[in-house]
Amino acid sequence: MEQTVFIEQVKKNLKSNAFFLNCKIPMGYTAGFPILQVRNGSLCVTFPYLRYKTTGVVDKTLVYPIRYMITMELPTEKIVLFEDLEYNEKFRNIDFRKPVGYFRHEEIRQYNKARYKALYDELMQEYDKVINSLIYCTDYSAEDEKRMKELLQLLVEPSLLPMYKALDNDFYNKYLAKG
């Protein structure tokens, strides 16, 4: 069956979704790399929202903790969960007003904007492949899974890894844990 879910389009649709707008995520927060999970037998995608603050100095853009998460069922794009993590006991020790790291981190410092964008786009295509294989049984290979892991491990900010692990240990172990 033809591939029909494009994660970038799902993310774009969310920006003007009425429910999403009513969540009142402050301007400046942006979606991080999505987490895939199966909930109640359905494939769901969780977009973590965090903010970056550009200081004007190369490689000193501030990375703040993931503050909000919003979960949608696929392919319907129905929102099934929204959470402000500041009210989650699991994250009580996080100071959401304090940056946790800098962008670009060391492993990607050699990549300029165009190269980073190319890697980002490739990763989004890998998301599309796994999503569509799970929903529509389209082709998905071990090579695809390997490449998705490589790209996620390269691009996800190391300073955010503990939060990804806390948000979804299965996704973390499958794609983000090294070794």
Added chain:
Amino acid sequence: MSFHNDIDDIRECLESGGKVIVSIDADEIWFGESDDLFTPGDGPNHAVEVIGIDYSNPDEPMVILNDSGNPNGCGEMVPLDAFMDAWEDGNFQMIACM
């Protein structure tokens, strides 16, 4: 407030004497020409007032902004292409006041 507008919606509002505020990814306006200064974010992070569109050079139309995030942002001139890229990150959101 509405989404999925285009530049003609802004132009028509301004020509009718209205005021326009849009949400943009300001980093694309402020640092857009740098190959090394960028963020992974692609969401809107700033609101600016659009006060005009200058088509006097058809090859390089400019959008004129009041941008509180730039010390020289009063009447800031931004190439239309750069403005559209920054505006797209907010799904072309626009607040029009007549």
